[in-house]
Amino acid sequence: MAGIAPDFWGAVGNTPLIRLRRASEETGCEILGKAEFMNPGGSVKDRAALGILSEAVSHGLLTPFRPGTIVEGTAGNTGIGVALAANARGWKSVIVVPETQSREKIDFLRMIGADVRLVPPKPLSDPGHYVNTSRRIAEEMGAVWANQFDNHANAAAHEATTGPEIWEQTGGRVDAFTCACGTGGTLAGTGRALKARKPGVRIVLADPHGSGLFSWVKTGTVSAEGNSVTEGIGQGSKVPGNLTGAPIDDAIRISDPEALEQCFSLLSEEGLSVGGSAGLNVAAAIALARQMGPGHTIVTILCDSGARYQSKLFNPEFLRERGLPVPPWLA
Template identity: 75%
Template sequence: MSAQPTAPTPDAAPTAPGSHVVDGFAGAVGNTPLIRLRRASAATGCEILGKAEFMQPGGSVKDRAALGIIEDAEARGQLIPGEPGIVVEGTAGNTGIGLTLVANARGYKSIIVVPHTQSREKLDFLRMIGADLRLVDPKPLRDPGHYVNFSRRIAEELEAKGERVIWANQFGNLANAAMHEATTGPEIWTQTGGKVDAFTCACGTGGTLTGVARALKARNPTLRIVLADPMGSGLYSWVKTGEVKAEGNSITEGIGQATAAPGNLEHGRAFIDDALQVADPEALEQIFDLQLHEGISVGGSAGINVAAAIKLARQMGPGHTIVTILCDGGARYQSKIFNPEFLREKGLPVPPWLA
């Protein structure tokens, strides 16, 4: 980062300690509010709180991982602020958005590989913010054409040509979980005054769950950590039996793994107490309810998370405080979750105001 001026100029005042002014994109990442979800809390007798990660500057919880990964690469000398560099990643969309915006702020280029099946809104946004977007067919993880493997090869080829490049590797790069351990978890603890009984969220890379779990368990070892999993993912089975075994399917994007637990999640396994499965109709019920009755518009993974928090609250009984993650906003899924034709095609309920 460039050095700060030693004295204020006529156009810029210095940022005072305790000020609400932050320094650029990086300074705006984190410190999102906890929102009390009124209807979920009333229905369960618990305090159900959602961490409003859709309020991040890039619009999702993945801004934290993106910043952590790039800052870690800079600390290692793999990228140098102010000098040319390239960030390469394979992603369902949100991590690519976060990485591209952080890269823009640091002066790097970004190459983002995404399955073409992801929501049109995320793909359009990536193009809009200047990512070199490479679309691929959806493939199993073991296939060389899978977006993760494809992105790794791009990074290797660029490195062989002498480019200063990193493969972000959000699934295996432990800077992901470390960022959540340093920021998200402590924020939750402070915001609840330490009065939090459980945390639940779905996993794509596992960075959020692992990082938050480490931070919260360090402060209260009896606090419950519960993985939320959509149908079609094998992580529920992995927690319950040790085997990744997927059943069913889901329209949610960016969460769930069908073949293997990612590296970030494996490093958090010792902190996970249980897992819950959530079907798409349960998630959609919460998405539509939040939007219609509480004015909170969220995407599919947040719907999974809120539905899991309600299930967990009913297991634990009234009087508990349960925190989950509102990962991103609903506008990124207008062509899917909020598209009546898409919902009918999938045999899913259509909310009355869209019907």
């Protein structure tokens, strides 16, 4: 029957674009947010999870409703998407997460049945880094390693779905797309899809302090400075494989106060509860709109819900300890 998704897998994607009133009015542009928090797993990472698992099935590494295990290293949201998609096909999931990630995401992973392995934060060069740990566990178990950072099925999922959806929803009237990168899959895949349809569309990477991707786009060298409270975005030392050949035109760096201002105003003025990466994306879209001038249509990603960061971004003590702004209703 039309309009009925068969299961989790069929419910991912086709999220609406929401006009962001304040950002649009301030810039004279149409700034639109793709409401990825409306995916069944609650984030944009459902798309990557589905793409990666679909490819594993096509290669015979997993068979629906037969025993199988997927291992992934994640800041949380990809792990949630992987675990839920695995549940829907009768597979088990082992999710390796840095212990510094929000308590809400870790608790949710456990609630949905994932085998959660917490590890201390380590640099990527360290064998104990969560990505390296997940690869080692997958090898030891003989399980499928999702490998979201370098698995090109991640970007391919966005090229096949996110980009075409944005094109259709805007009627082709999209002048720029911007979003932050963790794995790079969203920016790379969406960028390729939009460039294929309109070569002049601008694809701009948004980056927090503490990440070296801004420097990589600007200078060709990965160089990080500062730090950020945002989770799941930015890379300090390595460019993810999904960004190889990505059609990136420019990069914008956004501070934590700028990102939080958008998180808080979207919630209090527009009824949209989003996390830090979405706040950063909206701040980048505003900065890009001011560069381009009035009359343009700019699309960005509302990655996930603010409910996953209650203990951090919406915790007055956490914010005050770091000298960050506290929203009036929590002060």
